[in-house]
């Protein structure tokens with residue numbers, strides 16, 4: 001446990017609950033394996049002592065704000081998670097005055113499983129360039145330990161270098177395993193439509209059979225709906241019970257958005273994502 | 289649900305379609321499709337007998353859906369919708385399949401064309417199955433009109449409309465109205481003095497009770513639609529109070545600072561506080577801030593001291609005015625090609641190489657030389673060459689013909705002959721005198737002894753080889769037919785610079801939501817049959833902003849647009865789109881993407897329900913929102929997902 005950060009979070013949470021500023025605090029507590037972390041909702045002063053922070057705090061807690069729209073909540077966010085806050089603010093799903101953001105200056109989290117934790121940082125942390133959250137009300141700080149340099153998308157470049165046929169083969173193998181449990185969607189902070197296209201029956205946009213073609217359609221559509229919106233928290237990949245490397249899809253689009261529009265989702269809450277704007281002067285290569 | 293009974297009509301369009309598509313086969317095929325009660329083919333569906341045939345079938349066979357497979361909806365959808373309505377159906381029971389532009393015109397392969405025509409008909413049949421009647425609504429037309437640009441085009445249109453007792457806002461960006469015509473000396477072919485025929489109209493505009501002139505102003509934003517537009521206009525600060533100024537002109541006399549005059553095309557000078565020319569309307573000067581000693585150096589204010597009316601106001605600021613209008617006429621005119629870009633003509637290098645517009649000023653009695661045609665050094669030229677097609681009909685610049693240069697070059701020749709003993713050369717590629725009485729004018733000039741030399745000018749050089757403008761100029765021209773090279777000596781060269789679209793035409797097009805052609809001029813709805821309307825209803829284009837033209841044509845267009853506007857005003861109402869969008873509040877997540885995207889501001893957010901809603905009066909049914917809604921909560925009526933899916937399936941089977 002990172003004592004320095006944990007203490008700051010607990011103090012902050014206690015103060016917020018005591019003064020009645022928030023109804024509850026969404027943070028992390030130690031899981032029952034005694035090793036990893038799990039989400040925790042502190043509504044009572046006593047509960048704040050359960051709050052922790054360390055390298056096992058992988059979950060993006062921002063998603064929970066969508067269920068708590070009516071009440072003011074505090075939420076603990078890592079730099080990567082904070083991007084999702086801006087996304088939801090931009091898309092009018094949460095109100096700024098209804099959240100108190102406890103930012104953490106994180107130095108990376110590790111892969112965990114029940115009663116296991118790895119020694120190396122998660123892949124996304126290895127390319128993360130954010131030293132602190134992009135939006136916060138309070139910042140739990142520690143000495144910044146690392147400065148990253150180098151290639152931002154090594155995984156994508158590697159994928160792009162492969163011939164089409166082998167990429168197709170790769171994805172067919174991956175999508176073939178999808179069981180359409182929709183865990184990726186349920187956990188995604190950007191997926192909040194009251195009725196997802198995958199479940200609409202009239203018209204039936206995508207069949208509900210678990211078959212390669214339809215799985216593929218589901219996954220490509222899911223990814224495309226997040227173009228310019230995915231903030232890279234990678235919860236989908238973590239949640240996927242079939243270990244489908246969804247980050248390769250999401251990050252490919254992230255890279256395209258950066259190259260085409262110099263846009264990264266969630267950096268501000270003001271800038272509309274490119275696919276939600278319409279400018280008459282944009283010709284996109286037509287009409288020239 | 290009532291039984292769907294479809295009638296399908298395949299048009300031959302003479303041989304336009306029937307020449308490539310086996311229409312009989314398509315019609316026979318259509319007859320076999322689900323719910324099709326009757327399928328026929330006919331020579332011209334749009335003809336009287338064609339229309340009657342449909343009407344009769346609707347009544348006798350109880351059709352409730354009609355498909356015509358013919359040309360584009362742009363051409364004849366209104367025709368056939370009307371036929372349906374006259375026979376008692378809702379106009380949205382109709383669907384058009386384009387088997388001409390999308391089919392017969394784009395291939396010579398009869399078999400494939402027939403196959404595609406069948407697919408398009410199948411698509412329409414499947415689609416029309418899901419059509420629903422929509423309610424047609426009307427909204428009142430605001431009787432005010434906005435006219436942008438106060439050249440002869442804008443002036444003419446303004447007067448015609450205002451004389452019928454309807455309010456006009458005339459926006460002109462320069463300090464005075466008049467446009468290019470007020471710079472001209474005489475006008476071809478009748479040679480009447482340009483100012484003499486224009487200034488009466490200008491002063492009428494200035495004092496007309498139904499015209500509100502907003503000079504030195506620009507339109508910044510336009511919203512709304514035909515019948516009710518809103519426009520934001522920026523009135524630039526003149527630093528002179530229009531209410532107080534009496535137009536006495538003392539300030540201009542007393543201002544100690546001179547700069548080159550734009551109105552005299554750089555040949556003369558004007559004061560820093562100025563009206564561009566004596567007959568300016570409104571007769572209120574402006575202070576040229578960039579050159580004003582007080583604004584730039586903090587000292588002077590001479591004008592203020594002498595102004596008895598106390599009209600000078602250095603504190604004045606730009607003002608934003610909002611107006612509501614039902615129609616908009618765009619009359620922003622043209623600019624002339626800058627010949628210094630084409631260095632071979634020596635413009636900007638030799639003092640006595642000038643443009644046609646500069647010549648107009650030189651010739652004019654109120655111009656910089658008091659109307660004397662003279663060289664830079666004051667002497668009278670012994671020979672003048674008028675060079676045609678500078679930047680026009682030239683693949684390097686503009687492909688098109690500027691239409692007025694031949695005629696004004698002839699006019700200039702006449703004026704030179706009249707005022708001097710100079711030799712005159714016309715160096716032309718083709719002489720185009722197309723207008724009424726123009727050929728007579730040409731014949732007259734031939735008799736006056738003008739020398740006509742056929743050739744495309746290659747270069748203009750100095751006779752003594754010096755760079756500086758000493759002595760004669762030599763024009764080298766090549767005959768396009770036989771490549772024969774001719775050299776013509778001249779003291780003065782007048783370049784007939786092309787008429788081109790305004791530099792800011794793109795911004796203006798954006799503000800007004802109208803289009804431009806590749807040549808830069810604004811695009812009319814139809815080049816022959818609808819030359820003043822645009823694709824945006826309620827917005828018209830007139831004069832040289834639509835393409836190069838002379839004054840008679842400009843005035844005709846202006847009157848035509850005025851007639852269109854008055855027709856709409858007298859009708860008093862316009863039908864608004866019935867195929868609007870609706871939002872399913874159950875599916876809406878309240879992300880508000882649609883609200884920001886809607887180009888017509890038709891969507892608003894309902895705070896307490898946290899969903900968006902479409903205002904049907906404002907919605908134009910463009911479908912932007914329906915395409916963008918991530919939750920699929922929006923349906924564009926008449927373009928429902930069901931209809932489009934059915935259509936796609938129809939093409940694919």
Ligand SMILES: Cc1cc2nc3c(=O)[nH]c(=O)nc-3n(C[C@H](O)[C@H](O)[C@H](O)COP(=O)(O)OP(=O)(O)OC[C@H]3O[C@@H](n4cnc5c(N)ncnc54)[C@H](O)[C@@H]3O)c2cc1C
Nearest residue numbers: 437439440441461467468475476621622644831832838839
């Ligand atoms: C050298 C020369 C000689 C000619 N001689 C003849 C002749 O003898 N006989 C003849 O029939 N034709 C002649 N013409 C053609 C004639 O000048 C045009 O037909 C006529 O001027 C077209 O009028 P217009 O109102 O369309 O455009 P313009 O005269 O260009 O007027 C446009 C007006 O709109 C204003 N404006 C532009 N943009 C904006 C904006 N964004 N907002 C507000 N205001 C704006 C401008 O300031 C201007 O006042 C000649 C042309 C040239 C170049």
Ligand code: SF4
Nearest residue numbers: 876877879880882917
């Ligand atoms: S885009 Fe769709 S979900 Fe978003 S506010 Fe509009 S209707 Fe609702």
Ligand code: SF4
Nearest residue numbers: 886907908910911913
């Ligand atoms: S279809 Fe949608 S975007 Fe288009 S005008 Fe209507 S509401 Fe606006």
